[in-house]
Amino acid sequence: MKKEYAPSTDLIPTPVVLVTTQGTEGHANIVTLAWVGVVNSTPPMVSIGVRPERHTYRLLKERGEFCVNVPHRGLVHEVDVCGTVSGKDTDKFALTGVTPDKASRVTPPLIRQCPINMECRVAHTLDLGSHTLFIGEILAVHRDASILDEKGKICLEAFEPIAYCPGVHDYRAVGEKIGWYGFTKGKMP
Numbered sequence: 001m002k003k004e005y006a007p008s009t010d011l012i013p014t015p016v017v018l019v020t021t022q023g024t025e026g027h028a029n030i031v032t033l034a035w036v037g038v039v040n041s042t043p044p045m046v047s048i049g050v051r052p053e054r055h056t057y058r059l060l061k062e063r064g065e066f067c068v069n070v071p072h073r074g075l076v077h078e079v080d081v082c083g084t085v086s087g088k089d090t091d092k093f094a095l096t097g098v099t100p101d102k103a104s105r106v107t108p109p110l111i112r113q114c115p116i117n118m119e120c121r122v123a124h125t126l127d128l129g130s131h132t133l134f135i136g137e138i139l140a141v142h143r144d145a146s147i148l149d150e151k152g153k154i155c156l157e158a159f160e161p162i163a164y165c166p167g168v169h170d171y172r173a174v175g176e177k178i179g180w181y182g183f184t185k186g187k188m189p
């Protein structure tokens with residue numbers, strides 16, 4: 001049976017986030033991105049892959065700052081809108097009705113309705129072909145108390161993040177817990 005296919009990025013699912021940027025003039029922008037990942041722990045860093053034709057790309061180049069806002073499932077409509085409309089001529093804060101909050105370390109605003117926000121400064125940029133990789137150092141993090149458990153840890157049941165499935169283009173809710181880090185320790189044959 002056929003198993004090998006032409007090379008493609010079949011990592012599925014991926015996170016999906018709302019990234020805010022602010023240029024030197026004009027309104028702040030929101031873009032939906034799925035080419036997103038954790039790339040370093042100390043200092044904490046995340047990467048975003050952005051096509052040069054995006055309005056977001058221009059704003060990132062202008063200011064070198066962005067905020068990663070992690071949505072819950074109730075924001076799936078806003079996620080799709082911000083991923084299908086360009087901020088070049090549209091104010092996506094006005095279009096979606098989400099609320100901009102002032103960030104503490106960078107100029108782009110946070111999205112109040114997202115339970116997690118990370119303020120980032122671009123530390124490295126790498127042109128890869130279709131996309132440019134922006135690696136951002138996380139300068140500040142915000143977490144809604146409503147998604148934290150009694151120990152202050154993020155509780156997935158309260159958060160209800162969205163996963164994106166490239167290729168099939170689905171948004172999915174994150175499902176049941178099936179294990180935890182190190183749960184096999186001492187149990188291997």
Ligand SMILES: Cc1cc2nc3c(=O)[nH]c(=O)nc-3n(C[C@H](O)[C@H](O)[C@H](O)COP(=O)(O)O)c2cc1C
Pocket residue numbers: 016029030031032033034035036049050051053054055056057079080082083084085086087088164
């Ligand atoms: C679920 C989803 C994920 C997306 N991921 C990316 C991505 O990782 N990189 C990218 O350049 N565009 C991505 N896009 C496309 C942009 O979000 C879209 O072109 C957007 O309208 C660009 O907005 P802007 O012109 O205001 O920057 C994605 C769209 C959707 C719906």
